[in-house]
Amino acid sequence: MISLADSFTLAFVAAGALLFLAGTLGLLRFPDTLSRLHALSKADNLGLGLIVIGLLPQTQTIAGGVKLVCIWLLAQLSAATASQLIAGIAARRQPDA
Amino acid sequence: MADVLTAIALFILAAIALGLFAVLRSRVAIERMMAVQLLGTGGAATLLLLGAATAQPALADVALLLVLLSAFSCAAFTLGERGAAADEPAEPGQSS
Amino acid sequence: MSPSTIPRLRPSRSALLLRALGFLALWLALIGTAANDWPFGLLAAAAATWASLALWPPDSRLSLPGLARFVLRFLPQAVVAGVDIARRAMAPRIALNPGLVDYQTTLPAGLAQGAMCAVMSLQPGKLPISCQASGAMLIHCLDTETQVGAELAADEAAFLRILPERGRHG
Numbered sequence: 001m002i003s004l005a006d007s008f009t010l011a012f013v014a015a016g017a018l019l020f021l022a023g024t025l026g027l028l029r030f031p032d033t034l035s036r037l038h039a040l041s042k043a044d045n046l047g048l049g050l051i052v053i054g055l056l057p058q059t060q061t062i063a064g065g066v067k068l069v070c071i072w073l074l075a076q077l078s079a080a081t082a083s084q085l086i087a088g089i090a091a092r093r094q095p096d097a
Numbered sequence: 098m099a100d101v102l103t104a105i106a107l108f109i110l111a112a113i114a115l116g117l118f119a120v121l122r123s124r125v126a127i128e129r130m131m132a133v134q135l136l137g138t139g140g141a142a143t144l145l146l147l148g149a150a151t152a153q154p155a156l157a158d159v160a161l162l163l164v165l166l167s168a169f170s171c172a173a174f175t176l177g178e179r180g181a182a183a184d185e186p187a188e189p190g191q192s193s
Numbered sequence: 194m195s196p197s198t199i200p201r202l203r204p205s206r207s208a209l210l211l212r213a214l215g216f217l218a219l220w221l222a223l224i225g226t227a228a229n230d231w232p233f234g235l236l237a238a239a240a241a242t243w244a245s246l247a248l249w250p251p252d253s254r255l256s257l258p259g260l261a262r263f264v265l266r267f268l269p270q271a272v273v274a275g276v277d278i279a280r281r282a283m284a285p286r287i288a289l290n291p292g293l294v295d296y297q298t299t300l301p302a303g304l305a306q307g308a309m310c311a312v313m314s315l316q317p318g319k320l321p322i323s324c325q326a327s328g329a330m331l332i333h334c335l336d337t338e339t340q341v342g343a344e345l346a347a348d349e350a351a352f353l354r355i356l357p358e359r360g361r362h363g
Contacts, residue, residue: 006098006117013105013146020109020139022279024116024310027135029282033127034333035291038320039278040131045315046275047109049188051142064157064223066148068145071161075138078168082134084321085175085332087314090127091293091322161223 005057018076019047033090041083045076099150106146113139130174137167209242216241249304259355266351267312274317281335292337293322295329296345300352302326309352316348 002010026039052072059065113135120132141160148156217238224230281289300306306328310321318335334341 002098007123009098010101013102016142018110018233019103019114019275019279020112020142022275023135024112026278026282027116027119027131029287031287031289032291033123033125034320034322035289035335036128037131038164038318038335039282040116040134041099041320042271042274042317043278044135044270048142051145052261055145055149058336060154062155063222063225067157067161070188070219070222071145071157071164072143074161074168075164076315078164078312079134079138080314081235082168082171083314084310085126085171086130086134086322087322089130089175089178091331091333092126097176 009054009057012050016047016050016054019043019050023047034087037083037087037090041079045079047074048072099152102146102150106143106150109139109146110143113143130171133167133170137163212237212245213242216245263351263355267315270317271315274315277317277335290336290338292334294332294334294337294341296332296342298324298328298330298349300328300349302328305352309349312352313345313348316344319345 019067020043023039023043026043027036030036049072052068055068056065059068116135116139117132120128120135123129140163144156144160144163148154148160217234220234220237225236281287298306298309300309306324310324310330313319313321313332318339319341320333322331322333324330332341332345
């Protein structure tokens, strides 16, 4: 018999793992660089977010939970900016990608 | 619980490895940069899961470091790219 | 996008202090409250405040209710975006129709456009590629068949509502 908190964790963490798998499949199967960039920036960051939410009940201290959320926010912020920067370079190199 | 979290961490690690294989196979520099992003996000997820599984909160610091490193390397890459392409028009073609 | 085009106003002292306290709080959340770390935290908060002056002009205010509505609108869309990618990537046959779409935004150049681009890169099937000061944007879409233009206009309208005045730093 597993506790409510543990089953919450398992559900979210498993969903996050599934999104990482989807991101990788997108990287392998999508035809062009920019589409692959879509897969990377969207699926993987949602995956990280789900894993962070799932791990929240497992943290021993409130500070630990706040830290997890801050890590995810920073990752999301940097991914949103980085994916645009990379996309800009990709489009400049091959305008009809 | 710890075993399950470790197993999921390993699953994500395998998924990242497969993705890295896909982007590193390409010769395009941009795809190499995507590998850095992939390693930052996926590595952070793996470390957070392992940290929860082994009750070692310090691993969250390593995850934070990975995220920051991938952000900074991406910014540095873009700045270098801009410097190299300074004599070209700054915006891509708008005829499409 | 260059910070030099933004008119420099003398930032009020209370706004600066508030910002520095925010950065210090972020530092404490990430690093912890051990006494040895405090000097570094104060240094980091001061450095972050100094850097933020150039990147985020202190006169730009957001409307808080607008921001809340905005988050409620865009958070589910970020989830939809991830699920959309997963669905496409796991489909037996890759059904993509990628292409570039032109869009003309009415947002003022600078921070507002930059933030709009960052938000848009989390939307399902869209990835902004370039944004000029004139408002001409180039967006890469996974599926150009859908009504991209209408979706973009709706997103932009929601984004405009978090700015209390239009053309604040235009």
